[in-house]
Amino acid sequence: MKPGVRAQAGYTLRSPATGRKLNQNECPHDLPADLKQAVLERAAAAPWQRYPEFVPRQLAERLAAHYGWVPEGIVVGNGSNELIQATLSVVLGEGESVVAPSPTFSLYRLLTGVLGGRYVAAPLTPAFEFDVDRIVETAVRERARVVVLNSPNNPTGSALPEGAVERIVSETGALVLCDEAYQDFGGPTAIPLLRATSRVVVLRTFSKAMGMAGLRFGLALAHPEVAGELAKGKLPYNVNVVTLAAAGIALDHAAVFAARTRAVVETRERFLPRLARLPGIDVIPTWANFVLIRCHARPASDVFRRLYEDHGILVRDVSHNGELSQCLRITIGTEDDMEAVLVALRQILTSDTEAS
Amino acid sequence: MKPGVRAQAGYTLRSPATGRKLNQNECPHDLPADLKQAVLERAAAAPWQRYPEFVPRQLAERLAAHYGWVPEGIVVGNGSNELIQATLSVVLGEGESVVAPSPTFSLYRLLTGVLGGRYVAAPLTPAFEFDVDRIVETAVRERARVVVLNSPNNPTGSALPEGAVERIVSETGALVLCDEAYQDFGGPTAIPLLRATSRVVVLRTFSKAMGMAGLRFGLALAHPEVAGELAKGKLPYNVNVVTLAAAGIALDHAAVFAARTRAVVETRERFLPRLARLPGIDVIPTWANFVLIRCHARPASDVFRRLYEDHGILVRDVSHNGELSQCLRITIGTEDDMEAVLVALRQILTSDTEAS
Numbered sequence: 056m057k058p059g060v061r062a063q064a065g066y067t068l069r070s071p072a073t074g075r076k077l078n079q080n081e082c083p084h085d086l087p088a089d090l091k092q093a094v095l096e097r098a099a100a101a102p103w104q105r106y107p108e109f110v111p112r113q114l115a116e117r118l119a120a121h122y123g124w125v126p127e128g129i130v131v132g133n134g135s136n137e138l139i140q141a142t143l144s145v146v147l148g149e150g151e152s153v154v155a156p157s158p159t160f161s162l163y164r165l166l167t168g169v170l171g172g173r174y175v176a177a178p179l180t181p182a183f184e185f186d187v188d189r190i191v192e193t194a195v196r197e198r199a200r201v202v203v204l205n206s207p208n209n210p211t212g213s214a215l216p217e218g219a220v221e222r223i224v225s226e227t228g229a230l231v232l233c234d235e236a237y238q239d240f241g242g243p244t245a246i247p248l249l250r251a252t253s254r255v256v257v258l259r260t261f262s263k264a265m266g267m268a269g270l271r272f273g274l275a276l277a278h279p280e281v282a283g284e285l286a287k288g289k290l291p292y293n294v295n296v297v298t299l300a301a302a303g304i305a306l307d308h309a310a311v312f313a314a315r316t317r318a319v320v321e322t323r324e325r326f327l328p329r330l331a332r333l334p335g336i337d338v339i340p341t342w343a344n345f346v347l348i349r350c351h352a353r354p355a356s357d358v359f360r361r362l363y364e365d366h367g368i369l370v371r372d373v374s375h376n377g378e379l380s381q382c383l384r385i386t387i388g389t390e391d392d393m394e395a396v397l398v399a400l401r402q403i404l405t406s407d408t409e410a411s
Numbered sequence: 412m413k414p415g416v417r418a419q420a421g422y423t424l425r426s427p428a429t430g431r432k433l434n435q436n437e438c439p440h441d442l443p444a445d446l447k448q449a450v451l452e453r454a455a456a457a458p459w460q461r462y463p464e465f466v467p468r469q470l471a472e473r474l475a476a477h478y479g480w481v482p483e484g485i486v487v488g489n490g491s492n493e494l495i496q497a498t499l500s501v502v503l504g505e506g507e508s509v510v511a512p513s514p515t516f517s518l519y520r521l522l523t524g525v526l527g528g529r530y531v532a533a534p535l536t537p538a539f540e541f542d543v544d545r546i547v548e549t550a551v552r553e554r555a556r557v558v559v560l561n562s563p564n565n566p567t568g569s570a571l572p573e574g575a576v577e578r579i580v581s582e583t584g585a586l587v588l589c590d591e592a593y594q595d596f597g598g599p600t601a602i603p604l605l606r607a608t609s610r611v612v613v614l615r616t617f618s619k620a621m622g623m624a625g626l627r628f629g630l631a632l633a634h635p636e637v638a639g640e641l642a643k644g645k646l647p648y649n650v651n652v653v654t655l656a657a658a659g660i661a662l663d664h665a666a667v668f669a670a671r672t673r674a675v676v677e678t679r680e681r682f683l684p685r686l687a688r689l690p691g692i693d694v695i696p697t698w699a700n701f702v703l704i705r706c707h708a709r710p711a712s713d714v715f716r717r718l719y720e721d722h723g724i725l726v727r728d729v730s731h732n733g734e735l736s737q738c739l740r741i742t743i744g745t746e747d748d749m750e751a752v753l754v755a756l757r758q759i760l761t762s763d764t765e766a767s
Contacts, residue, residue, distance in 0.1 A: 056640045060501045065643045067465065082460040091459065095451050098653070103447065104438040104622040109423065133489050133627075136646045144525050145416045149505035162647070169500050169644055170526075266460040269652035271489075284412045287421045288525055290492045291518070296625035297454070297653045 063168045066161060074367035075395060077386035080209070080237070080345045082266030083319070084389075087311060090304055097300035106292050111299055117306045118274055122246055122259065127279035130286050131302075133293045135236060135260040135273025139203075140166050141288030142232055142256055142275065147172040147200050154194045155203040156185060158210060158378045160234065163203045175199070178378070183211040183339050183347070187219045194227040202229040207237040210373050210384040212341025214242025224254050233257045239264030239316050240323075241342030246276060253278035256285065263344060264316045265305050270298045319344050319387050326393040333397070335404040344387045347379075350404075355381045358403055366399035368392075419524045422517065430723035431751060433742035436565070436593070436701045438622030439675070440745075443667060446660055453656035462648050467655050473662045474630055478602055478615065483635035486642050487658075489649045491592060491616040491629025495559075496522050497644030498588055498612055498631065503528040503556050510550045511559040512541060514566060514734045516590065519559045531555070534734070539567040539695050539703070543575045550583040558585040563593040566729050566740045568697025570598025580610050589613045595620030595672050596679075597698030602632060609634035612641065619700060620672045621661050626654045675700050675743050682749040689753070691760040700743045703735075706760075711737045714759055722755035724748075 085091065115126040122129075132138040139162060147153065149171040155163050157176030167174040177193040180186050185208070194202050202223055206215040220243075223231050233245040235257055248255045257276040262268035272294065275285055294302075305312060327346065331338045335352025350358050355374035362368040371384040385396060441447065471482040478485075488494040495518060503509065505527040511519050513532030523530040533549040536542050541564070550558050558579055562571040576599075579587050589601040591613055604611045613632040618624035628650065631641055650658075661668060683702065687694045691708025706714050711730035718724040727740040741752060 056501055056637075057504050060640060060643055063643065065639070066647045076461070079462055081462065085458050085460050091455065095455055098454075099447065099451055101625060102441050103625040103657075104441050105432070106435055106437065106618070106624045107627075133493075133651075134646065134648060136648070137489075140646060144500075145412055148413050149527060165643070171505055262462070268462045268648070269457060269459040271463075271648065271651040281412075283421070284416060287416055287419065287521070290490065290496060291422045292490060292492070292624070292627065295489075295627040295651060295654060298651060301459075 057171065059168050059171060063165065066165055075388060075392050076369050077388050077392060077396070078369045078371040079268070080263060080343070080386045081268050082263065082315065083392065084266060084315060086266060090308055090311070093304050094297065094301045097304065098297040101296045101300065103296065107294060107296050107299055109291065111294070114299060114303055117303060121306055121309060122276060124246060124249055124276045125279060128249065128277055128282045130275045130277070130282050130289060131294050132273045132275065132289060134262060134271040135234065135258040135275075136162060137289055137293060138258050138273055138275040138285065139163065139232070139234065141285050142230070143167060143170055143172065143201060145284050145288035146230055151200045152197040153201045153203060154190065154197055154199040154229070156190065156205075156208060158376055159203070159205050160209045173197070179208070179211065179213060183213050185213055185215050185219060187216065187222060191223055191226045194223065194229050199227060199229040201232055202227065203232045203234065205234040205236070207240065207242050207341065207343035209237065209343070210345070210371070210379065210382075211339055211347050212343045212345060213339070214342035217243050220245045220248055220255060224248070224252050229254070231255050236260045236263055237343040240320055240344045249276055249278065253281050256281065261302060261305060265312050266315070267301060267305065270301050272298050272302045322390050322393055323387045325390075326387065326397070329397055330400070333400055333404055336400070345384050346387065347382050347384050350381045350383065352404060355383050358400070359383055361403045362399055365403075366395065368396060368399055413527065415524050415527060419521065422521055431744065431748050432725050433744050433748060433752070434725045434727040435624070436619060436699070436742045437624050438619065438671065439748065440622060440671060442622060446664055446667070449660050450653065450657045453660065454653040457652045457656065459652065463650060463652050463655055465647065467650070470655060470659055473659060477662055477665060478632060480602060480605055480632045481635060484605065484633055484638045486631045486633070486638050486645060487650050488629045488631065488645060490618060490627040491590065491614040491631075492518060493645055493649060494614050494629055494631040494641070495519065495588070495590065497641050498586070499523060499526055499528065499557060501640050501644035502586055507556045508553040509557045509559060510546065510553055510555040510585070511561075512546065512564065514732055515559070515561050516565045529553070535564075535567065535569060539569050541569055541571050541575060543572065543578060547579055547582045550579065550585050555583060555585040557588055558583065559588045559590065561590040561592070563596065563598050563697065563699035565593065565699070566701070566727070566735065566738075567695055567703050568699045568701060569695070570698035573599050576601045576604055576611060580604070580608050585610070587611050592616045592619055593699040596676055596700045605632055605634065609637050612637065617658060617661060621668050622671070623657060623661065626657050628654050628658050678746050678749055679743045681746075682743065682753070685753055686756070689756055689760055692756070701740055702743065703738050703740050706737045706739065708760060711739050714756070715739055717759045718755055721759075722751065724752060724755055
């Protein structure tokens with residue numbers, strides 16, 4: 056094994072069964088029953104013993120129309136994770152650097168490590184806002200091959216300011232990988248920049264707003280020539296026939312998903328001010344389908360445990376990460392979920408028992 | 412882009428619609444209708460908006476029982492291709508070498524190139540048999556980090572001689588990656604060696620004998636400690652919920668697949684001697700669900716084209732590869748398929764028109 060791989064902890068997640076699962080930023084609803092049925096019927100009609108299409112051209116055309124880009128500039132993946140890996144693997148030479156804000160999605164660091172690259176963090180501001188000056192400085196100093204920007208950023212919810220990607224492209228020599236897994240819920244998109252530069256790659260996923268985390272579908276949008284290179288880093292036949300069918304059917308019903316996304320955003324906007332009025336926590340402004348809170352009255356691990364054990368609510372305890380000390384990340388679920396979170400947090404934060 | 416990536420052609424395949432599709436070594440039959448229905452019902456019951464299990468423990472236990480290994484030594488993948496990539500990515504440092512026989516499955520070379528490794532071919536004998544002496548010599552000389560052995564070997568059908576893997580493990584310092592995608596159809600397996608050494612990784616797929624190429628499922632079997640390292644090279648949530656369900660149901664009905672595999676082998680054994688009696692071709696001995704032929708009376712590309720255009724039979728033209736000059740690869744399909752291939756080849760090989 057490469058020493059850098061052996062030294063590194065794998066990505067892992069324990070996810071116990073629970074009543075309210077608010078730990079993975081999933082959509083609160085399964086696919087509408089009629090759409091699920093349509094996917095299953097299309098899946099039933101497909102010959103499963105045959106490999107999927109080598110390039111799903113028709114789907115690429117539909118995706119291009121949906122996102123406002125060209126079919127030749129689209130690469131589909133087994134979740135957008137595969138396209139993070141593909142991009143890094145075709146761009147990054149051993150010892151070359153990847154710059155990304157910190158804290159952010161941990162997979163960027165893990166994949167950089169496996170590929171023998173150097174991962175350099177450019178911290179967010181103390182208020183968890185993107186520090187574009189610092190990203191540019193770090194990328195220039197480290198001669199970054201890739202700058203990874205997750206906006207809205209997991210786990211903070213922060214969105215890039217308008218114009219940030221343009222600036223990073225023009226002031227650095229890096230490929231800017233814009234992971235827009237949560238962009239449906241808010242903040243700017245870099246997709247319009249694709250017409251102006253070949254140094255931007257945008258990733259989108261069907262795991263969040265499209266509610267298909269279990270099926271694994273994502274895509275990269277890039278200049279066609281760059282897309283051709285990225286495709287060399289992904290595996291042939293990477294998206295299975297059921298998922299290809301599901302992605303097509305989801306695009307047929309894009310309005311359904313747009314309405315569900317608006318509902319999540321509305322739930323978030325009703326939830327956040329009420330959350331902010333609770334004692335003993337700070338609420339980080341968010342553009343995503345999750346919110347980060349910082350507990351200052353009692354330990355986050357205690358709040359996490361009591362949410363789960365006493366209220367059946369599973370959130371994500373990210374407080375082990377020094378930068379996220381005392382922080383928990385809560386997915387925006389249904390209205391009912393968020394009501395339950397408010398009731399539970401109020402009880403936990405105002406109770407004297409087990410205070411520490 | 413890394414120069415090594417840019418210089419390299421991507422993996423690609425055109426697969427036109429056809430009556431008899433004998434170009435991808437697929438199973439001739441879809442999943443039996445009752446099993447397909449069972450998979451669809453299990454899929455319908457799953458919440459698609461949720462991520463798949465992080466580690467599908469129950470499935471790993473079933474796979475372990477099926478293959479005679481331990482659950483902690485099993486890593487599942489989005490097809491075994493993903494596990495080739497995962498293995499190479501965690502083991503291979505930039506400039507380090509991978510040794511594999513030649514000709515073999517082209518993905519090993521492509522992935523090695525993307526990862527910045529050095530790919531060194533150890534040719535098969537002129538009769539397309541594994542040359543174990545040469546593999547050992549090459550691996551020692553090149554200080555190979557990995558030796559990749561595809562047995563039965565795609566596209567030649569050759570099987571490793573008994574004892575070859577043991578010898579390569581003991582006489583080289585390499586990790587020996589045994590890609591047994593076709594082992595259900597014949598030849599030895601390296602699975603028993605897993606108890607004796609941590610330098611063997613065995614890959615299996617559900618795309619061939621299990622007839623699920625469209626669903627993408629494969630697995631790696633390795634020493635548990637090695638499996639833990641390999642898992643760092645694969646993506647989290649790499650196998651979708653439908654495929655996890657399908658793999659479980661396939662294992663419930665392993666006898667169905669075993670019977671189908673025996674039928675393919677019987678078809679092959681009836682087909683090969685009749686094929687060998689045709690004029691103008693040589694038939695390479697095969698242990699797989701495909702057979703390589705070498706055309707010496709007329710150009711392979713001409714035979715390929717006439718099979719397709721005049722007879723609706725699509726085989727794989729591999730003759731562009733110098734080592735496989737004048738060769739075509741034919742998947743073993745149904746009895747009816749093979750009868751049609753014999754009729755068509757006889758007509759093409761004995762006709763005077765378009766002789767060249």
